[in-house]
Amino acid sequence: MEVGISFWDSTSIGNYIQENLAGKKTAKQVLEAIDKDRQKLFDAQSK
Amino acid sequence: MKKSKMGVLNAGIPLLLTAGLLAGCGGNNNNGNNAQSASPSASSSASASATAKASDAPAKQDVTITMTAASGDTWIRDIDKEIIQDFTAETGIKIDLQIVPADQYASVLKTKLASGESADISLIWPEANAAQFLPDNNFLDLSGEPWVSTLTDAAKKNGSYNGKFIGWGPAGEDGGWGVLYNKELFDKLSIGVPKTFDEFLAACEKIQASGVIPIFEPLKDSWHSGIWMSLMGPQANAQQAGLYEGLNSNKATFASSKVFETFVDQYKTLYDKGYFGKEAFSNTYDKGMAALQSGKYAMFMVPANQDVQAKASNPDFDFTKFAEFPSPFADNKKLAVYDGTIIRVINKNSKKIDAAKAYLSYISREDVLKKVLCRSRAQSVLQGDPGDHDRSGENAPRQL
Structure with a gap:
């Protein structure tokens, strides 16, 4: 079984996670930031 | 898709x-x-x-x-x-x-x-x-x-x-990615292979008490933190049916996933407890294998075929003394293959x-x-x- 997630950007996701380490974002805010970035790519793809 | x-x-x-x-x-x-x-x-x-x-x-x-x-x-x-x-x-x-x-x-x-x-x-x-x-x-x-x-x-x-x-x-x-660990050190400290996050925490605590830094985490290479999170994919999808499909069709969000949220919180717990050591933010991925072999660190998250990938740059690394286990965040027991x-x-x-x-x-x-x-x-x-x-x-x- 192979499934996966498109629009994965480990670098930007890692940056958000590290903002959590620094106390600048909660875990939920990290995930919301990832969702926001992905939405931009969905929008770009649909153009 | x-x-x-x-x-x-x-x-x-x-x-x-x-x-x-x-x-x-x-x-x-x-x-x-x-x-x-x-x-x-x-x-x-x-x-x-x-x-x-x-x-x-x-x-x-x-x-x-x-x-x-x-x-x-x-x-x-x-x-x-x-x-x-x-x-x-x-x-x-x-x-x-x-x-x-x-x-x-x-x-x-x-x-x-x-x-x-x-x-x-x-x-x-x-x-x-x-x-x-x-x-x-x-x-x-x-x-x-x-x-x-x-x-x-x-x-x-x-x-x-x-x-x-x-x-x-x-x-x-x-290849899959997992946690490469020092088998001799684990044996010496009577640590079994962690199968839950609590067991992973207990292992880190024992390792730190022995004077060894539990995890080599190259925070200067932020992509490594991102790969840790990617390894939660199979567990997140198992806990939330249809998550992958929803994410790929833009009908679901990461913010809806308890597994990914748990990962971020638990990753911070490791950092807050000092299990990444004091030099984590200046550590880079390419220094990890040498750091592991030196005995200063006990674990390092790397590909499962690291013995192949890293052999040329680390010809003296003794892979027989190391093994891997799946990322234990959110009690994950599955190996995820990162593209x-x-x-x-x-x-x-x-x-x-x-x-x-x-x-x-x-x-x-x-x-x-x-x-x-x-x-x-x-x-x-x-x-x-x-x-x-x-x-x-x-x-x-x-x-x-």
Whole structure:
């Protein structure tokens, strides 16, 4: 079984996670930031 | 919809010791001619292709193409630079390497692609991880190139997106990622392989109390933190049916996933407890294996085939003293395969497509590829090559 997630950007996701380490974002805010970035790519793809 | 790995592969991960992998390399890894002559078992199709290409070599061209990659020794290695020099000597085509700091690479490349200013050739992550660069809009379909037929199925799969072959990388396919740990230290401290996050925390506590830093975490390479999170994919999808499908159809969000949220919180717990050590923010990935071997650190999250990937840069590392287990965050017990084997793609809007194609054709040639593989210790992407090992699916990971 192979499934996966498109629009994965480990670098930007890692940056958000590290903002959590620094106390600048909660875990939920990290995930919301990832969702926001992905939405931009969905929008770009649909153009 | 594009499907990819981050797949569900159960149980523990072994180190895949591949003594026979370098059959055909001989004792001199610096000599491509030796490698070529010592590979009698390469496929006839690949040999014929290589012979045809060598004899039909075009006249030298005075052309310069650009190629962009991230910084770091896994992107453009010494052997890659040597191959570029060989390519220029043979064809006259020069390659202008444009290296971007790894932590900015993805965003810089996306910006350049969007503005039409991207290099002729770009190095990118494969499969699902290629999606962020909008391959259908930006990269050339290479499916019809004659050399593609000589590659293994794994290499073709690794280089394909939406049914088109867009690029390739000499490692051929992706491995799972897990936590490489010092078996002797675990035995000495009577630590079992952690199967839950609480067990992982207890192990870290014991290790730290012994004077060893539990985890080498290269926070300066922020992508490593991102890969930790990617390894939660199978667990998140198992806990929330249809999550992958929802994420890929833009009907679900990461913010809806308890598993991913738990991961972020638990990762911070490790950091707050000091289990990454005081130098984590200056640590880089390329220093990890040496740090592990020194005994200063006990664990390091790396690919399951690290014994192959890191052998060239860490020839003295004793892999028999180490093993791996799956990432234990959120009590995960599954190995996830990260789409991380770098591929080279051609800008669809390049003005020098023929020269760019000539480079990809050159590095797919049997004698050239042998030289790369012998030096890098990567598995072959050529059909019929002695190093053509099946590393896909359940044959790759084995119980510890």
